[in-house]
Amino acid sequence: MRQEMKSEHGPIPAEIQAVDLFCGAGGLSCGLQQAGIGVVAGLDFDQRCEYPFTENIEAVFLGQDLASTTSESLGEYFQSPKYSLIAGCAPCQPFSTLSNGSDRKKSSKWPLLRQFGRVVADLKPDLVTMENVPILQKEEIFDEFVTGLRSLGYSITYKVMDASKYGVPQKRKRLVLLASMLGPIRIISPEELGVEETTVRQAIGHLPPVAAGKTDKSDALHRAQGIHPINLQRMRHSKPGGTWKDWPYKLRLECHKKPGGATYTSVYGRMEWDKPSGTMTTQSYSFGTGRYGHPEQDRSLTLREMAILQSFPDDYKFTPAGKVPEFSSVGRLIGNAVPVRLGYVIGRSIQQHIEEYESQ
Structure with a gap:
């Protein structure tokens, strides 16, 4: 039986x-x-994703x-x-530049790309897509993955994409x-989609004001983390797009007063x-972890604002009704997600590929 799924244009086969x-x-x-x-099934080890x-x-x-x-058990979900x-x-x-200098090859998550390749080799689907951090393309594990796909007969394309060029309201570079x-497949351009950059104002400017805490x-989900009184003072001296260098000297952190800390200007800032x-x-709800201060309200981002900046729909549900969303767990779900709009671009690229294939 053919499944009816959601799309921008209503249910379609x-x-x-x-x-x-x-x-x-x-x-x-x-x-x-x-x-x-x-989408017939999704797999994740983290039960909070369910x-x-x-x-x-x-x-x-x-x-x-x-x-x-087993690959066979996954294949059974195709209808x-x-x-x-x-x-x-x-x-x-394992591949992130935020891994604090740790040996990426020792990560327990390192073999998961091989497991991805194992499923593809076993099931041989018509199409494959993978999204990850740009540095992955410099790793041997990526070369191994691509070589494996080519040996199976796949035509392959990949590139680093700036999601903001495709309408995602954040600067986010990802390898797709x-x-x-x-046959040959390609990633469609922003011009083909007719999209432009989406600003913070366009994305979250319609949401009602919320005070810190x-x-x-x-x-x-439109919930803001509380803020310490001294950070509230810092917030009030922060300019949109500015840095902690805009603060009075007495409000600066001791680490920022040292020569070695003067270059770290991407934290404690407003969008x-x-x-x-x-x-x-995963921590964009915290003022001190990046430029995550609201452009004009004296607080950091709410979980809902984080989700919308990841291009999730305004009403996307992360926790059951009546349950208070936890910043750490929900923030992790949102921050680790593939931006929805980027998923759409991948989907449209695949759809266009199919249309071109069937027109031959």
């Missing part, structure tokens, strides 16, 4: 069906659905480790699609790979209304 490995809260899946691709994935994507959630999951897609974003912590058994009565924000992280 899911001729392309996807299994989303490392699905997280569903950012990539949501974007694929908006592009008209059916509620947002099942509630929003309305697909099967598998709360398990990919390493202990006789015309085209099959394996999608995913292997956890990027597309592979197809049907408070929650909007109509949206539990600018009329530009995309900086890259969302």
